[in-house]
Amino acid sequence: MSQTAAEETADVFGPDSMLRSLVNEARWGLAVTRATVLEAAHPQIGAALIGNSTFVAHPWRRLRNTLVSTQRILDPDQRVRTREAARLNRLHARISGTDPQGRRYDATDAEARAWVVATLFESAVTMYRLSGESLDGPALERLYGEFRMVLAVIEGDSAHLPATLREFWPYFDDMIDRRLENTEAVRVILYRLLADVPAPPLLRDHPAVWAAGRAVAGPVAAAITIASLPESFCRRLALPDLPGVRTLMHGAYLAIGCATRLLPDGWTRVGSFVSLLDPGHAGDAGPWESVRRKAGQAAAMIRLITPAPDEAGHVTRSADRFFAEVLDQTGDGHLTWPDLAAMAREIATRLDLDEKDEERLYDAYAAWWRELQTNLDADGDGRVTRQEYAASAAILPSAGLVKVADLLFDVTDVNDDETIDAHEYQTLFRSAFRRDLTDRGAGGYSRSAFVRQFLSFMSGQQHSTAYDTLLS
Template sequence: MTQITGEETVDVFGPDSMLRRLVNDARWGLAVSRATVLEAAHPQIGTALIENSTFVTYPWRRLRNTLVSMQRILDLDHHVRDREIARLNRLHARISGTDPQGRGYDAMDAAARAWVVATLFESTVTMYRLSGESLSGPALEQLYAEFRAFLVLLEGNSDQLPATSREFWPYYDDMIDHHLENTEAVRVILYRLFANVPAPPLLRNHPAVWAAGRAVAGPVAAAITIASLPESFCRRVALPDLPGTRAIMHGAYLTAGFATRLLPNSWVRVDSIMSLLDPDHTSGSGPWGTVRRKADQAAAMLRLLTPAPDKVNHTTRSADQFFAEVLDQTGDGYLAWPDLAAMAREIATRLDLDEQDEERLYNAHAAWWRELQAGLDTDGDGRVTRQEYAASAVSLPSLGLVKVADVLFDVTDIDDDQAIDVQEYQRLFRTAFHRDLTGRADSYSRSAFVRQFLSFMSGQQHSTAYDSLLS
């Protein structure tokens, strides 16, 4: 995104961009979490989140994808930016519907998308203020100009946002006072997501440790988020004002601010934090990567000293278990098109597919959904219950699933040599190459790839690779 000043062409997302620095600052997570609640209170956005998003069932996946997308949009290479914006717009163009009150929603609605950008800007300003770094006039104007430029990338214009930061605040207050609601998405984020967030990949093998930490951290995180929200918003949606929470919230923001200013930059970058939480996010370099490796070594030593429990056969899943862990991507208890669309969306995002390959992938998933709906939706309500799936899934022909497997192989096989090599495998699964599944030492044949995909998607066999992708 460029602005022309006199005879100079200035890239607002160049090396001096505030937004580019923020997207790599772990502290910005506080602002993004806060903004997400305000976004979810918008009726259109809230309904789209509940009906189409996997943010409740797979929050770490959603966090990682959001981070990658933001980094692409703010990349210094304009081709990378343009490609990601086109991908996001294609993704959003597929999300529309009607809420329980009969009101339509559309992820491409210009006013709703402007509100997303507005909440990020206001929450960022609030983050600086609560961290003890109130923005000066020029810095505030620069930040606002960059967020408006961000909206231009998405929409082609910034008409839905006021021209200056001074004019922004009346717009923001009007949205808070007259347009937001206590949506289901707001309640889910504050009272279900924080309380039930699944363990990050690093801690999935330590459920007791995660559960103990979450029991304390979940309510505290929700309380901090609520205490940071505008008082008028909290009154409007009837959020509680618990004694002491504002002091805890101020302490959390100030601590984050001090950490950002005092610790080495490599310690507080988002990539460093994500590498600590998610071993597949990076190669594990940096200070927190070292900490993680030491923790892994300690855990391995503990396992050697602890009697091993009786082994359980995890090679197969029951239909009921497979439904809950893999198929129900949105976590609403049903299988419907948004669940399969979420699978296609995750694969397309990981592989950064172009429009043609992305369309092939969505069409294959749509054909699979039509097959599932025709064979399993016994009451004709447009969705499949867990009971309907468990009763009839094994009898399906699964021709649609075979098509999905073929297309997935094609879009993963970048060099079209009819084999998935180590780099292509890593790009899709973000995990090590499993040579024992290939029949060859250096590649993965189409038949082996399709065979394992069908075994996993039919619930017949666990797969570390496909679990990391879809469950």
């Protein structure tokens, strides 16, 4: 990006940026959810999501990482934006393949990346409108300009989005009419993800509480999302139009809009909600802290009157359960390279690795994947099934896994003192490991202790709250 363009970006994403303000509001989640459905209908994006993404098995982790990435892209500091854009481009460069129809997809496809930004802009405008707010012409132009600048930061230019707002709307309608499809990813989001979303970290130990709420909230969320989508899109994909749902959708958006305008600012910030749902997320739940405590107390009360679960699984896992909860990152029932790549991606994101260390981490995981293929892929189809893993996991050589563990220690030990201290552990595991680290005293973790624990977890021999938070 030229110096002039960089100066323009710094000005656009300054203190008065509409987009920076918007993405810090909790209601931004409505726009993102809606936009994700529109994105998934693009054949390139839909195929990449199904083949490589962890959004089904790990939606809360994906939400947290998206939030962090968005904040970096909109940071007033050009160096932060440039570093994050480079990280995203490296990530996307590793995602490519062939869809079930034999068509190639590539996460660096410029048209697809422009469509992601387009859906976010159109969904933001729709969110404002349905929430009872009206943006005038200059405000719309300004917001559109900021979204185009986001694409310029990531892509290097914004040429694949129309130059003006007047040209944008025909482009958007044409994409819906001519380019989008009823992909598997759309169906998964609407009918599986929203209905079966796993509990957020706060409620992970209270499955009965989460299941009871999700049974009602999941279908309602899916119906509201469908009702908010463009009518032409719903017709094209034959999405259901249930009686009364549009009224419900308008009521939900208006209620959230009123809450945003009337409640104190701290109550409606996205960081507060993320901290509420995920105590391990960096940040302060602020006014929601008391709500979180009450929710924990209520869940504890329900657990007292419900049968206690089998605690054996909290110490060790069967090979089959470990496969499902840890190894199968994409949730497709098989172990393939995208599952291990997702682990590397999550660790690289947590530690904000530079290109050299990131490449070393991916190489280590690739070596482990080759070992898994050699020893477990009995039928040679390029993937490992649960049955294949369960049958051979106990005798699996671990040279590749040791390489991953050793490299993970290196990139976590930022100050190269051959010890993982409390701050370095917290960077990798958020707050999930504070208690365990405290128990070890001020000395932290040596290389041998770190590697031993990682191998014990990744072989399914030992439960670890910290690694569960990171990978399962």
